[in-house]
Amino acid sequence: MSNSHNAFSAWRITIISILLALVSVSKTNSQTTLPLFGPVFYQDEVSLVHIYLPSDSLSQMILEESGENEYACSFQFVNSLLNETAENVTIRLRGNTSLNADKKSFQISFNGIQSGLNWQGFEKMNLIGLQNDPSIIRSKLCHNMFRYANVPSARTSFVMLYINDEYRGLYMNQEHIDEEFASLYFDEQGNGNLYKCTYPADLDYLGNNPELYQFSLWGTRTYDLKTNEWADDYSDLSEFINILNNAPSEDLICELQKVFHIESYLRVAAIDVLSGNWDGYIFNNNNFYLYHNQSTGLFEYIPYDLDNTLGIDWFGVDWADRDMYEWSPEGEARPLFNRLLETEYGRNLFSSYVNKFINEYFNESVLIVEALNLHTLIAEPALADPYRPLDFGFDEAAFLNSITSAWGEPHVDYGIEEYINLRRLSALDQLEAFEISTVLPEYLFVEEVNFVFNSLIEFRTYVQGIEASEVLLEISTDNINFSVLPGLNDQGLGGDLQDSDNIYSLSWNHSLDEDRLYYRLLLPDGSHYPCESKMIWLTNSNPGIVINEVMSNNTITIADEYGGFNGWVELFNGSNQPLSLSGKFLTDKSNDWNKFPLPEVSLDPGDFILIWLDDNPYQGPLHANFKMDSNDEELWLVSIESGSPRVTDYFTPCVSLPDNSQERTVDGENIIEMTDGPTPGSSNSGVNVLEQTTFSINIFPNPATDEIIFSRKTETVEIFDLLGRQMFRESNVQKVNIHNLKNGQYILKLATGDKLYTKNFVIAR
Numbered sequence: 001m002s003n004s005h006n007a008f009s010a011w012r013i014t015i016i017s018i019l020l021a022l023v024s025v026s027k028t029n030s031q032t033t034l035p036l037f038g039p040v041f042y043q044d045e046v047s048l049v050h051i052y053l054p055s056d057s058l059s060q061m062i063l064e065e066s067g068e069n070e071y072a073c074s075f076q077f078v079n080s081l082l083n084e085t086a087e088n089v090t091i092r093l094r095g096n097t098s099l100n101a102d103k104k105s106f107q108i109s110f111n112g113i114q115s116g117l118n119w120q121g122f123e124k125m126n127l128i129g130l131q132n133d134p135s136i137i138r139s140k141l142c143h144n145m146f147r148y149a150n151v152p153s154a155r156t157s158f159v160m161l162y163i164n165d166e167y168r169g170l171y172m173n174q175e176h177i178d179e180e181f182a183s184l185y186f187d188e189q190g191n192g193n194l195y196k197c198t199y200p201a202d203l204d205y206l207g208n209n210p211e212l213y214q215f216s217l218w219g220t221r222t223y224d225l226k227t228n229e230w231a232d233d234y235s236d237l238s239e240f241i242n243i244l245n246n247a248p249s250e251d252l253i254c255e256l257q258k259v260f261h262i263e264s265y266l267r268v269a270a271i272d273v274l275s276g277n278w279d280g281y282i283f284n285n286n287n288f289y290l291y292h293n294q295s296t297g298l299f300e301y302i303p304y305d306l307d308n309t310l311g312i313d314w315f316g317v318d319w320a321d322r323d324m325y326e327w328s329p330e331g332e333a334r335p336l337f338n339r340l341l342e343t344e345y346g347r348n349l350f351s352s353y354v355n356k357f358i359n360e361y362f363n364e365s366v367l368i369v370e371a372l373n374l375h376t377l378i379a380e381p382a383l384a385d386p387y388r389p390l391d392f393g394f395d396e397a398a399f400l401n402s403i404t405s406a407w408g409e410p411h412v413d414y415g416i417e418e419y420i421n422l423r424r425l426s427a428l429d430q431l432e433a434f435e436i437s438t439v440l441p442e443y444l445f446v447e448e449v450n451f452v453f454n455s456l457i458e459f460r461t462y463v464q465g466i467e468a469s470e471v472l473l474e475i476s477t478d479n480i481n482f483s484v485l486p487g488l489n490d491q492g493l494g495g496d497l498q499d500s501d502n503i504y505s506l507s508w509n510h511s512l513d514e515d516r517l518y519y520r521l522l523l524p525d526g527s528h529y530p531c532e533s534k535m536i537w538l539t540n541s542n543p544g545i546v547i548n549e550v551m552s553n554n555t556i557t558i559a560d561e562y563g564g565f566n567g568w569v570e571l572f573n574g575s576n577q578p579l580s581l582s583g584k585f586l587t588d589k590s591n592d593w594n595k596f597p598l599p600e601v602s603l604d605p606g607d608f609i610l611i612w613l614d615d616n617p618y619q620g621p622l623h624a625n626f627k628m629d630s631n632d633e634e635l636w637l638v639s640i641e642s643g644s645p646r647v648t649d650y651f652t653p654c655v656s657l658p659d660n661s662q663e664r665t666v667d668g669e670n671i672i673e674m675t676d677g678p679t680p681g682s683s684n685s686g687v688n689v690l691e692q693t694t695f696s697i698n699i700f701p702n703p704a705t706d707e708i709i710f711s712r713k714t715e716t717v718e719i720f721d722l723l724g725r726q727m728f729r730e731s732n733v734q735k736v737n738i739h740n741l742k743n744g745q746y747i748l749k750l751a752t753g754d755k756l757y758t759k760n761f762v763i764a765r
Contacts, residue, residue, distance in 0.1 A: 033501055034147055035184055039081035040120050041157040041173065046381050047079035049127065049173075051091055051108070051163045058163060062104065067093035070112050075119070084120070088113040094126060102390035103129040103169060106161070107176075124176040127161055129169070131391040132307050135402035135416055136382055137374045140172055142275050142306035144370065148361050149267040149353075152185040153303050160381045169385035170378055177302060179227050182291050186300060189592045191625075192292035193236055194227040202285040204333035205245035210234035213241065223290075230617035230625065231597065236292050240299050245335050253345050254531035261293075263442045265301040266346060269337055270353035272303070273327050274362050274423060276319030279308040282327045282337045294592055296443045301336075311406065311414030320414060320422040324354065324430055351434040358424055364417075368403075371416050375403055439465035441521055441529040446536055447495075447505070447591065456744050457536070458495045459488070459506045461521060472522040473506055477514040479533055484522065509744055515539045516642075537646040544579050545603065547637050547649045548572035549663035551678055552613070552628035557659045558680045560623070566614035567628040569635060570680055573603035574668025584648065585638045586611060588626050593638045593645035596624040606667075608681050652747065699748060703764040708748070709735040716751040738763060 037043055053073035061071050070090035077084055090112025095105045108125040111117045119125075130136050139156070146153040154175035161168045175181065183190030201222050206212040213223050213234045223237060240259045247255040256262055272280050280303060281288050289302035313319060325341060328334035340346030361367055382388065382399055389395055398407050405415040414422070444461040463471050469490065474482040488506045492499035495507030510517075520533040549570040551557060559565055569586065573579050580602045587595035599621035603609060610622065613635075617625040628635065634652035638645050651662060651672070661678035665671045666685065700709050717736060719728035727741060743763050 033498070033503075034150065034152065035155070037155055037157065038120075039079065040077070040122065040125075041155040041175070042079050042081055043157060044377075045079055046170070046378060047077060047082075047157065047159045047173070049108075049125075049159045049161050049171075050076040050078070050165075051106075051161070053091065053164070055164065061091070061093060064093055065099060067095065067099050070109060072113060073108075075108060075110075077119075082120075086110060086119045088117060089119075095129075098129060098131070101129060101131050103131040103387035105129040105171075118180075121180065122176065123178065123180060126174040126176055127159065127171040128174050128307075129387075130172055130307055131388070132411070133312065133402075134392075134394040134398040134407050134412060135371075135375065136170060136172075136378060136388075136399070137371060138310045138312065138416065139174075139305075139307040140374060141367065141371055141416070142271070142277065142303075142309050143174075145271050145275065145357070145361065145367070146268070146303060149271060149357065151264055151267050151271070151303070152300065154181075158378050158381075167384065167386065169387040170381045174304075177226075177289050177304060182227070182293075186291060186293045187295040187592070189294065189589060189595070190227070191592055191595055192227070192294045193225060193233070194292075195237060195290045196224040196226050197281070197286075197288050197290060198222060198224070199284065199286040201281070201288070202333045203241055203244060203281075203336050205241055205335075208238065208242065210238040213237055226289075228625070233597070236299075237290070240290075244339065249339075249342060252339060253343055256340075257530055258532075259297070259299060261296070261298045261300050261443065262340065262346070263349065263440065265336065266340065266350045267353050268301055268303055269340075270350055270357055273322075273324035274354065274357060274427060275306075275309045276311060276313075276322075276419065276423065277303075277306060277309045278313070278315065278317070278319060279305065282334055283329060285332075285334065294594070295447065296445045298443060310416050311419035312411055313413045314411050318413070320419050321426045324427055325432070347432070348434040351432050352436065354427060355431060355434070358427060362420065362424060364421070368417050368420055371403055371420075437465065438467040439463060439471060439523055441471065441523070444519070444521055444530065444534065446519075446534075455509045455511075457508050457510060457517070459485075459508070459519065460495075461488075461504050462502055463504055463521075464502050467524045468502065468504070470524045471504065474520050474522050474528070474533075476518045476533070477512060477516065479516075479518045479535070482518075482520070482522075482533075485519075510538070512538055535642065535644050537641065537644055539646075540650075541639055541641060541646045541648050543637075543648050543668075544575040545571055545573050545581065545584070545637070545648065546664075546668055547635060547651050548608065548667055549661050549678065549680065549684060550628070550635055550651050551659070551661040551680070552633065553658045553660070555658045557661075557678055558610075560612050560614070560619070562619060564612075564614060564616075566612050566616075568613055568680060569611050570663075571598075571603070571609050571611065571637070572664075572667050573605055573607050576605050578602050578604050581609070583639055585640075585645075586613075586624055587636050587638060588613075588628065588633050590634070590636065593636070594640070595626060608683075610681050699761045703762040704738060705763070705765050706739040707735055707737050708761060718749045718751075720747045720749065 051073050053071050057071040070092045073089050073091045075086045075089040090109045092107055093099055093104055094107040098105050106127045109123065110119040111123045130139060143153055143156045154177060157173045159171050159173045161171050179190035179194065182192060182194055198220065211234065214221060225232065243255050243259055253262065269282060272282055278284055279287055287305040289304065291300045291302060293300050328337055341350060383396055403416050404418065406412055406418065441461055441463045447458040447460045459473055471488065473485045473488045475485050476482040485506065485508060488504050489496050490500060490502065490504045496505035497503065515538060516535055517538050518533040518535050521529040523529060547569055552567045554565045554567055556565065580600065581598035582600040584598045585594045585596055586598060587593055589595060601609065612623045613626065613628045614623055615625060615627045616623045636647060637649040639648050660674055660676050662672055662674050663684045665673050667683055716731050717733055718726060719736065720726055728736060741763055743765055745762055748761055
């Protein structure tokens with residue numbers, strides 16, 4: 001066993017009792033704060049949704065057995081905060097078993113007719129019938145519990161649905177889990193793999209071949225990839241499942257923390273066993289999502305479909321009394337729950353979360369009061385719902401008594417209040433002893449790195465506990481000798497985004513000449529997190545293959561094989577040996593390094609290849625999953641070396657003049673110029689140079705302090721930071737006051753007539 005693991009275990013033996021405040025705050029770029037409910041999920045009233053579609057379309061839709069067909073409709077949403085309509089909308093049936101219900105569930109798509117459209121930032125709206133639950137509030141209560149525990153899960157509210165002015169009943173409006181959800185709750189782009197996991201998704205090991213996890217049941221993949229379908233690459237899921245199942249028990253926590261957000265999942269598990277959620281992962285290997293967060297590199301567990309809870313039963317099991325440590329079926333594989341609870345760390349943390357939720361939320365004074373308030377809120381539209389009694393015969397009494405009394409056969413064993421009280425008592429009786437620690441880090445990652453100019457690094461970590469402010473960040477260039485890097489804070493300073501959100505951050509402009517930087521946390525007891533220090537590259541790799549030419553605004557220059565005129569990048573092998581593109585990536589975002597994996601193509605020395613930047617990866621392996629904007633974007637060529645991204649080449653800004661390209665004046669060499677004679681797929685020698693796009697301006701002083709002066713009359717002056725964010729823009733000036741800008745590297749761009757000039761400069765005070 002490694003020394004790092006021993007140190008890790010020393011402090012992990014005791015577990016934190018953490019403060020889990022009810023979170024409804026604005027989103028920062030992390031998974032520790034949850035977005036506001038907003039007007040679409042308004043909590044204080046029941047909103048109205050009106051759908052209008054041809055009557056024959058409605059009749060046809062209701063009779064469907066698959067729910068695959070979408071029908072054009074118009075949409076209106078009304079509450080005291082919002083009254084809006086939308087056209088170009090579609091509606092379809094949703095669900096699995098609920099497709100056969102008399103009270104249907106529906107999905108509204110705002111991009112169903114025209115891709116790219118949304119309403120209030122949402123592409124879809126899910127209206128859930130909840131015909132299984134006489135109270136109609138069980139799913140909503142469970143979603144609220146997850147929000148309390150700071151677990152990312154769908155926002156919910158209640159709406160009255162009218163179709164062609166007929167009242168179709170009371171529905172739960174449930175946020176759709178897709179790339180927009182991922183970008184809002186996790187990483188900025190939402191470009192990671194999102195898997196919808198349904199029965200029998202037990203996360204058991206099937207082998208090292210990623211394709212083994214692409215199996216289907218009833219026509220749908222059990223681990224169904226919902227993003228990046230064009231790549232159909234399950235290697236990240238395969239790696240996670242391999243570690244989960246095959247890491248030795250003594251190393252499981254250290255190995256799993258490299259690929260999975262352990263603590264967030266254990267909060268889910270604690271709520272699952274308290275709420276009696278038998279239709280999730282632990283008992284029924286069903287109903288969850290896994291998202292590969294591109295900021296942290298960790299998989300996140302997202303619960304959903306929470307109506308079979310709080311006393312709902314179809315198995316003849318008393319969920320209010322079931323042993324919460326033995327929740328999964330005997331003899332069946334549930335490694336994510338069972339293996340974690342076999343470790344001292346996982347079992348203690350799980351126990352501490354159960355104890356915390358019982359004392360602070362899962363009790364008469366909080367959860368039962370919340371249930372009563374929700375019940376009152378929806379009473380009138382629920383009792384008026386003509387479809388509510390059709391599936392299980394839930395009459396008026398069934399709803400009115402659902403908080404205090406069981407409905408009985410065939411599946412409602414407890415009223416909500418009765419279940420909560422009994423489950424609370426049995427959980428306290430089953431609860432094992434656990435110790436409390438003073439600090440718990442959950443992840444540590446580099447948010448942004450300026451790989452090109454080797455200066456700015458932003459570290460970010462999430463730490464909870466009464467000694468969280470005493471955690472330090474350590475760095476090393478040899479992974480042996482570490483020193484403390486001061487400035488890690490949660491005060492909204494120096495790169496920290498928000499005060500007192502448990503996200504500790506540090507921005508550091510370094511001057512190291514080394515290739516690598518290792519980093520880790522030093523905890524108050526002298527141990528470290530993570531078990532093994534993390535590494536980033538500070539220098540570019542030896543290119544071999546380079547970006548040779550870029551055109552972002554292609555109107556007539558060259559068409560792809562489908563006749564489309566889109567942006568493109570030309571890659572060139574400037575080495576003296578064949579080189580493969582495999583393992584390299586293109587991206588237009590410096591915090592999304594593995595955005596577009598290049599195909600397994602080998603280039604001979606002197607060979608060129610065009611990659612179309614058209615956001616059309618379904619058209620083939622040479623079509624990227626992003627476009628180059630006509631707003632002078634950046635473009636990166638990246639490889640993964642020693643498990644970390646390392647920049648191979650970089651172009652910025654990529655000019656936007658129609659049918660002009662930026663290219664190296666000599667293939668593979670360093671001078672980059674703009675030309676109106678692009679040469680896609682062939683040598684750049686002898687092109688008609690319009691104007692150099694770098695090294696064309698004199699800036700004084702450089703490095704600068706409070707003001708810069710440059711040597712050209714200009715029409716427009718813009719300053720960008722190295723992440724492409726515009727920091728300044730003004731017309732007809734020859735000097736710029738920069739006293740409001742922080743120290744670091746910047747790009748000055750000047751426009752004179754039809755010519756563009758750029759140059760890098762440094763602010764150093």
